[in-house]
Amino acid sequence: MIGAVQLGVLAACVVLFVPMGMAGWHLSRNKMLFFSGALFITLAVGVHLSPYFPSISHFLMSPSGTVVLGDGRGSCLSLLHDVVWDVKPARLKRPVSYADGYMNGSSKSSAYDRELSWSWARLNSVLECDFQKLRSSDASDLLNGSWVVVAGDSQARLIVLSLLDLVLDSDQMESVRGDLFKRHSDYRIMISGIGLKLDFIWAPYVSNLTDLMLRFRQNVNFPDVLIMGSGLWHMLHVSNASDYGVSLQMLSSSLVSALPFSRELGNDGPVTGSAPIRSQHLFWLGMPNLINSMLNTEEKREKMNDLAFYSYNMELHKSRILRQAGGHFLLLDIHSLTQSCGPQCTEDGMHYDGAVYNAAVQIVLNALLIESNQKL
């Protein structure tokens, strides 16, 4: 495997020698400077765009050891989002709006008149990772005794709903739904059967997440699993990507002081069966794919356009929050999940079918298994 340094040297040689070679072909000095400049810019742009093409950045990053894990399943983390979707024919059913479907506590993906399911792609590389959809009992064992915090906007709330749906039975779920969908409020639940403490913190802006980090630090208490992310509210109500970048910088520095960082992995070798997780696990909840024509207000269609999304995403990748940029959060790539699921999976171009968040929860659980060196 070629390392980043070798690639750098190679790039420097290309910039230097190709134009010199051309000079040998009797190009004028100005032309040579032009070619040299053009090559330099191409390479520089290539390097800066590479984080947006996971396969390239994975190739560039892996030798420097961004994701080093004991048992060689570390590379599997990058394959967790390789899922495929399957749509069963429409059931004859009155379509219900997003709010109805979730507020009334009817069946799982009641908001849509079709049955969506997903599975990991059947590619060799993915099959080798042996990802498993955890059943309720596996998830309960894995999360036994832990404190899970999910903080963010409605996307985060849908993640909580999916997680609870996995560990609770349907009667318990009925009573949860109503509480969880009181708009714009926090929600806390202690599931005593498995000693799982789950907090949803309503945090539509990054500044709310920063406040949360400060609270963790004050209380000298940090959750075992933290899933958080914001962006959509800022995009709609502030519409200033560089300001979003500034707030991410502030979050990033608050993290440095808040995180206990006991991230070293257990050296007891792989554990069979799912034992409870120990150290902190951090996930950044990415923004969904926004389907502009389906957004339900004029203001959203105007402000949440492709360019805005791109600039906001760029700021996220520039900040040192995600692991691929040297931070601590594994990206829960809702964008790639929602994009691969497509328009068939959403009614309002922003909130997606339960199956998407269900996949996201299974991705989190499988990442926890990988990081705590366990197999089912």
Ligand SMILES: *[C@@H]1O[C@H](CO)[C@@H](O)[C@H](O)[C@H]1NC(C)=O
């Ligand atoms: C949802 O609740 C509203 C009122 O709260 C009611 O009018 C509507 O019929 C309910 N929908 C379903 C599918 O139960």
Ligand SMILES: *[C@@H]1O[C@H](CO)[C@@H](O)[C@H](O)[C@H]1NC(C)=O
């Ligand atoms: C959770 O862990 C405790 C102690 O570690 C154990 O007694 C209990 O049976 C576990 N519960 C489940 C549901 O696994």
Ligand SMILES: *[C@@H]1O[C@H](CO)[C@@H](O)[C@H](O)[C@H]1NC(C)=O
């Ligand atoms: C979140 O932050 C915004 C802007 O800083 C603030 O106005 C709002 O009150 C905060 N919300 C919560 C729930 O803390």
Ligand SMILES: *[C@@H]1O[C@H](CO)[C@@H](O)[C@H](O)[C@H]1NC(C)=O
């Ligand atoms: C956007 O945010 C930046 C950083 O907070 C600020 O300097 C700039 O003035 C803002 N731009 C607009 C148009 O408000």
